[in-house]
Amino acid sequence: MSSWRRYSCYGLLIDSEIPLPDLGPAARIDTTADASGADVTIRLGTLDAAEAADLSPLGLWRRGDVCGIEVPDVGRYEARRGTEIVVDPLPDADPKAVRVFLLGSAMGATMMLRGALVLHGNAFRIGDACAVVVGHSGAGKSTLAAEFDRRGFDVLSDDVVPVDGAGLALPGYPRIKLWEDALDRLGRSTADLERIHDAHEKFQVPLERGALAPLPLRWVFVLEKHAGDDLRLEPAHGAVAFSLLHEHTYRNDLVLGDGAAAHLQQCAALLGRARLTRVLRPAATMTAESTAAAILALVDDDLSPALTSQETA
Structure with missing residues (x-):
């Protein structure tokens, strides 16, 4: 047996x-x-x-x-x-x-x-909601997730982020996968870490977190590189936003047939609930620290009106 x-x-x-x-x-x-x-x-x-x-x-x-x-x-x-x-x-x-x-x-x-919109990214908790950072392989998603974890924000999921029909991001595995050079920049030794597999230079980094409930997804940030020397955050709307969500759907080669129509509906529902922002990072000088600071500044701006209205109520 x-x-x-x-x-x-x-x-x-x-x-x-x-x-x-x-x-x-x-x-x-x-x-x-x-x-x-x-x-x-x-x-x-x-x-x-x-x-x-x-x-x-x-x-x-x-x-x-x-x-x-x-x-x-x-x-x-x-x-x-x-x-x-x-x-x-x-x-x-x-x-x-x-x-x-x-x-x-x-x-x-x-x-x-099972009906989820599955994003290729990393989710982290902000208060009673969450943000997801998406991007192509090598864009720095996991390094950025480690930076948010270092700052005290719970990481819900690494690499695979399912979002259910109610717009909730579902907590995944309690670990982040990081390259050795990223761990070096974070000052984290690899001595006690396991490689994701024997022929790979990525390591499993356990997360110290308690039990997490599904959280409303309010922000989606798309990591992109550009040739300039400034870090810019630009909103995306309409067809561009739909295209970005499809592009950063996990294993989007599987979005076929009847699944394509369902996927379009899922993207529309998410864009009705969440703000999608392109994060244009300078290829030569980008850092996880500066990117995290820019993202958190935008989130703070979003939350400030709500906090102000609560304080004056």
Whole structure:
């Protein structure tokens, strides 16, 4: 009989045949056969290769309510109906690499199938709401999240940020993934940290935080580089805002068919609730400290009228 473990993440109960230490403490259960109440089950299984014509450049495919991922030297994954993930690792795959793609692409696809708008970014708490910083790989999202954590702002999620139909960002894994040079700039030793997998120079940095509830997403910041020497924050509206949300949807190659119409509705709903701002950073001199300060100044300006009206009421 397999040894199963129960975890909690994104407000879901997850039963897994694969140990997932990245999610924190787990309750051991004998089998999922008699378990009740699990929202998502993760199990090992044998999966067929996808047709080459179905694969995106990132090795992703989707057919209705099933999404698949094929990762060279690691294995295959299928997210089914938002309730099950089947993992077929290669015999010599690094277990840490298997977990990286399971908790990244496969879990992101699962949240998409469950009806969430999944953003490729990092969420952090501001009072009773939150902000999300999105950007392409290498834009500095995780370094910026570490800077907000250093300043005392709880980080809800790193890399994968699901937003539910009510506009709430769902808390994810209690860790940030950072490159070694970013850790050096933060003055953080790597001696006690685990690499995300053996062939990668990124490290898992645990977060010290209590339990977090889903929070209303009020601000979305898009990290971009520019050739100038000033840091600018510019609002985005209309078609530009929709385009940016699609561009920074996690694994947007999976937004296909009926899912495309639903995604458009999700973006419209979010833009009705949240302010979207482009953060144009000077490529030569940008720092996490200056970017965090600029973002927090904008947030303070947003909050000040509300505070003033409360004080004068």
